[in-house]
Amino acid sequence: MKIYSKLTALSKEYQNIVVALGMFDGVHIGHQSIIRRAVELARAIDGTAVVFTFSNHPMSVIAPIALPKQIGNNLLRQRRLAEIGVDALVSIPFTKDFAAKSPEEFLAMLKSYFAPRYVVTGPNYTFGAKGKGTQRQLLREGKDYGFTAEVCQAILRDGRPVSSTRIRALLDLGNLAEANDFLGYPFTVVDRVIHGDKRGRTLGFPTANLAIPDERVMLPNGVYACEVVYDGKHYAGLANIGTNPTFEGCNRRLEVNIQQFNQNIYDKVIEVRFLGKLREEKKFNGIDALVAQMHRDKENAQSYWRAIE
Ligand SMILES: Cc1cc2nc3c(=O)[nH]c(=O)nc-3n(C[C@H](O)[C@H](O)[C@H](O)COP(=O)(O)O)c2cc1C
Ligand SMILES: Nc1ncnc2c1ncn2[C@@H]1O[C@H](COP(=O)(O)OP(=O)(O)O)[C@@H](O)[C@H]1O
The missing domain is CATH 3.40.50.620 (HUPs)
Structure with missing residues (x-):
């Protein structure tokens, strides 16, 4: 095109x-x-x-x-x-x-x-x-x-009629299944990867971070199973939307851990397709509890990932 x-x-x-x-x-x-x-x-x-x-x-x-x-x-x-x-x-x-x-x-x-x-x-x-x-x-x-x-x-x-107005309202409320039905594809964010706090890699879960501009509709905070498209290839992914309350907190952002992937993609464009919500973002008592939960998130995402294989 x-x-x-x-x-x-x-x-x-x-x-x-x-x-x-x-x-x-x-x-x-x-x-x-x-x-x-x-x-x-x-x-x-x-x-x-x-x-x-x-x-x-x-x-x-x-x-x-x-x-x-x-x-x-x-x-x-x-x-x-x-x-x-x-x-x-x-x-x-x-x-x-x-x-x-x-x-x-x-x-x-x-x-x-x-x-x-x-x-x-x-x-x-x-x-x-x-x-x-x-x-x-x-x-x-x-x-x-x-x-x-x-x-x-x-x-x-x-x-x-299906309308952008109805889809905005569905996404605001976190009604992802219905929003995805109205969109005809999973709700998707396409954007450039920015720098975060460089902590993800130390947790064993590096996360590519994307800004959430004020003018953009976004799902409610939480952890989501997703599919990531980068450079024409498709990967399973775990996304978190929120402010990292376990740590000192940060601006609200979207971050995604990409499965079976290890590349520097700062400034590259990635596509994050939201498949389903796994849980709310929480404040954990320390890093170990958060990392243990992230491993459980990975288990809970399997059923969504199987659907896109
Ligand atoms: C699957 C997944 C679940 C997450 N859940 C939480 C959470 O419940 N609470 C929280 O404070 N941060 C959560 N995070 C965000 C991490 O705190 C964040 O990825 C980490 O601090 C690294 O940040 P960085 O990318 O700025 O280095 C989650 C991240 C992922 C990938
Ligand atoms: N499996 C992966 N998932 C996400 N990002 C990865 C992965 N492997 C390498 N990276 C790279 O590492 C960065 C994320 O690492 P992280 O420590 O969370 O840094 P930051 O806080 O800057 O996001 C990504 O922006 C990307 O360039």
Whole structure:
């Protein structure tokens, strides 16, 4: 998948473009159906599947106070879209200037840069200044700009559309099984490994540490069985989300001990996929008690790991 971080005249590089439009935070099963449809249409016309989106959430410009926490960062979105078969991702900064475009200017922009044959969106997609551009306008006026619009139906769970909002709430509450069902894959953090207190290695459990930015949704503190993907390879992992209360404590962070692994991966990107919660994070009376518990955690994670073998 090619990635473009500014508006580029893709119509000069690719033929028969099909564009999917949306923020696709988390790339959940509703998003996946939109992207799959765009890929399917592109294959059918021997064309190119393009996702046009923003590198920052539009709300961060329009109404920062109402900005929701993000389920996934841009790295996660890239990986999921590439897996579905998207050929090109255009992810540009959403700015005040962009926000001021009328719906007609937005459609003219789509035409001049992409000349799409099809435009695919989800059910509540709006576009242009103040979100005034509607589905009906897309369906009705698309042909004036040379494309056919397709609006995908919502994917339902318990009779209601799956949405990023519902998934955020599930993750906040620690309802991992349901969140994973709505996501269509295990809740995943993709990020760069940072330095910690260098204590893990002395406990026999080195842990690759990842920051938890304020703007990101995270599961409640606790110990989780997970799968780690690094450099294209898959490993079993034990993750802890929390503040290490057994010691002097630290900023809330995500750390993961990777099974049968021994490499320096500081500054490398890893993917942590959450499979299930094992227990709460606790303050132990000393290192030995914590290490003994970590060995029991490893035993308790086996059933989750067998499922991903
Ligand atoms: C499987 C696992 C379970 C953990 N459980 C706890 C816990 O219950 N309480 C705690 O204080 N720290 C817990 N930790 C975090 C350790 O305290 C931490 O990994 C260790 O202090 C090393 O920190 P460092 O990566 O900054 O060197 C756990 C870590 C792992 C990998
Ligand atoms: N099996 C492993 N799991 C996690 N990290 C490992 C492993 N083997 C080696 N490492 C390396 O060691 C680091 C973790 O060791 P640790 O002592 O916990 O240091 P830190 O406190 O800086 O995280 C990781 O960032 C990684 O570079």
